[in-house]
Amino acid sequence: MRLWNEYRRTAHLLGNNILLAACMVCFLGCSAEERSSSSTAESRTVPVYGFEITGTFRHDTSAFTQGLQFQGGWLFESTGLRGQSSLRRVDPQTGRVQQRVNLPDRYFGEGIALISNRIYMLTWQEETGFVFDRDTLTVIDRFSYEGEGWGLAYDGHRLIMSDGTDTLRFLDPETLEVTGTQSITVADEPLRNINELAWIEGELWANIFPTHRIARIDVDNGTVVAWIDLTGILRRDQITGRIDVLNGIAYDEETQRIFVTGKLWPLLFTIRLVPPLADG
Template sequence: MLLLTVLACRNNEVHATGSAPVYGFEVVHSWPHDPRAFTQGLVYRDGKLYEGTGINGQSSLRQVELETGAVLRRHNLEQQYFGEGITLLGGRLYQLTWRSRVGFIYDAATFQQVGRFDYSTEGWGLTTDGTSLILSDGTATLRFLDPRTFAVQRTVTVTDEGREVPRLNELEYIRGEIYANVWTTDRIARIDPATGRVTGWIDLTGLLAPEERTGREDVLNGIAYDAAQDRLLVTGKHWPKLFQIRAVPR
């Protein structure tokens, strides 16, 4: 088991996060990840890992073997769709698209498409609290959607010490908080879903070694939570590895 502790954060990053606590990380384990995958969404449920990928002509929904990174099942989106975030609720997988303002619904057991839905913004990240679908659109706003009608139930604006936090991307609901990648950064925001207030940051600077980067927008993006084993899983676009990490105080 690989154990690597990173506790330091760049001074400018710590300043940018206001007074919310900043955590470093420990790498508990790592596994292979398809470096061709432009990761947009990541979900782990009942021993199964699901991934949504982007880029027109390359967008897909996948079931992936955690230990090897092998793609066990794959559904390719049509050329015109740029795949985005995914989540799983009630045996159905939901997948956003970027600018098409349409999402797709699949039977999680078969990957057969069973429906679609519309929304009024760009689609970036998607998660669920078990009741609502929670959508990010690249701004500081999170939208809570009714999973039956897809009507907006409410919105929250994510702030850190009163300042809006834009570019919210991939989302995961973990133990009553929303974890969000902030696009093009190495930081994950922990968000109170009731107020939108950032309760903490996880700084993952240095998680992927420079020599393992491709330079093709290979930024941090992908958060999954294994509730049964209390494992936090993260990866990035075109990353050759997927990591289990543990947040640690600085």
């Protein structure tokens, strides 16, 4: 608790960049015990789910994962970094990239969403979105938006876009115009750094950069209804080279499988949620 109070006070005095840095230092430097005590305050109000791994699959270690979707037996994955950004169709069983298209070097790829046979893809700071044909991965349209693009999802009616802040944007899938926004809070605090998104059974699931947590969001009332803590999902002995943060959530509606991975991770997992223990 002392650490959490210290962290909040420091963040209040010095601003969000320091909060982010403190968060990263905490992740790298704190013991599990300190980490768990630092999240006690929010855990009182928002349940924290654990996980169980139900499947382990290979993942391209050069894929700086920014978007992940599942449809028709395939994973669709977008990757970032300038000069390395791409959209891929991946066989989840083998991790093999079956089809790939690269973005021009000046674009930094971000999140994707699928609507029938079209894949919508954001870019980080280029204020440009691409629409691809799902089967050929050729660009069939472009659109523009203001500010940064991070994550993208489709709720069946509208595209939902994150930009690294606590505010989501809703886009009309036909006109790609912004039709509204929603600020997200957790335990009455703004939820910043909302990253990769997935629409799962009426909830928006979001990777929160740069943490090992996924937020389950009620988009209508703008609150986090639960956390999923994926700390330790990738074991140290499974890490083969440089890795980056947890990022990438996809959902297979037919089998209810939940896929998760991270940037440059050697593995991709399917998981089942483990409910929090009841207070005793």
